[in-house]
Amino acid sequence: AAGVIQSPRHLIKEKRETATLKCYPIPRHDTVYWYQQGPGQDPQFLISFYEKMQSDKGSIPDRFSAQQFSDYHSELNMSSLELGDSALYFCASSWQGRNIQYFGAGTRLSVL
Amino acid sequence: SQQGEEDPQALSIQEGENATMNCSYKTSINNLQWYRQNSGRGLVHLILIRSNEREKHSGRLRVTLDTSKKSSSLLITASRAADTASYFCATANSGGGADGLTFGKGTHLIIQP
Numbered sequence: 001a002a003g004v005i006q007s008p009r010h011l012i013k014e015k016r017e018t019a020t021l022k023c024y025p026i027p028r029h030d031t032v033y034w035y036q037q038g039p040g041q042d043p044q045f046l047i048s049f050y051e052k053m054q055s056d057k058g059s060i061p062d063r064f065s066a067q068q069f070s071d072y073h074s075e076l077n078m079s080s081l082e083l084g085d086s087a088l089y090f091c092a093s094s095w096q097g098r099n100i101q102y103f104g105a106g107t108r109l110s111v112l
Numbered sequence: 113s114q115q116g117e118e119d120p121q122a123l124s125i126q127e128g129e130n131a132t133m134n135c136s137y138k139t140s141i142n143n144l145q146w147y148r149q150n151s152g153r154g155l156v157h158l159i160l161i162r163s164n165e166r167e168k169h170s171g172r173l174r175v176t177l178d179t180s181k182k183s184s185s186l187l188i189t190a191s192r193a194a195d196t197a198s199y200f201c202a203t204a205n206s207g208g209g210a211d212g213l214t215f216g217k218g219t220h221l222i223i224q225p
Contacts, residue, residue: 004154031210033210033212033213035212035213042200042215042216042217042218043155043200043213043215044215045212045213045214046212047212048210048211048212049210050210055210055211056210056211056212058212088152090154090155092155094210097210097211099142099143099145099160099204100145100157100160101157101213102157103147103154103155103156104154105153105154106152106153106154108152
């Protein structure tokens with residue numbers, strides 16, 4: 001069965017650069033969530049979208065923005081990167097905002 | 113402090129033994145979920161228990177929920193080496209639909225062969 005696809009899998013950036021992470025949800029899933037997980041930490045919710053509209057907002061920095069497109073894929077845009085942004089970024093999807101979320105393999109971002 | 117605190121933070125047992133992990137939360141919930149994460153990989157949903165349920169089983173997993181104590185436990189019976197992973201409980205921010213999940217700190221489970 002198709003899963004959540006995230007790209008790229010690994011990304012290395014310098015401080016103050018920008019990064020764009022992409023997420024392709026499971027087919028027919030219309031809800032996308034973004035999470036950040038620092039080393040040894042639990043995942044922290046950033047933001048979610050349902051039917052291309054922002055649905056819930058967590059601890060997403062103002063330097064980050066995200067959107068969901070007409071084909072339901074989502075992009076997380078990160079600007080003015082800081083060392084502390086180094087983390088695993090997970091995307092998850094669900095159908096009609098159902099409780100169970102299906103996670104992608106994540107993008108490992110390293111900011112040098 | 114954070115919703116969904118796990119206890120213990122690390123647990124090492126022998127293969128074949130049972131593993132019990134506990135989780136506490138602070139706000140009222142509609143349901144509580146448990147997820148598993150292999151090192152550096154994505155989270156996988158294991159089981160969901162609704163607030164009006166006290167116990168739920170799925171294969172070798174048994175979850176309990178005590179809403180009066182705002183706590184839940186995950187029991188893995190007859191553990192296998194492949195069960196080595198981190199386990200997180202998670203609650204939805206407001207119990208609604210497209211709400212983000214708040215995860216606990218996680219229990220790192222190591223199954224010794």
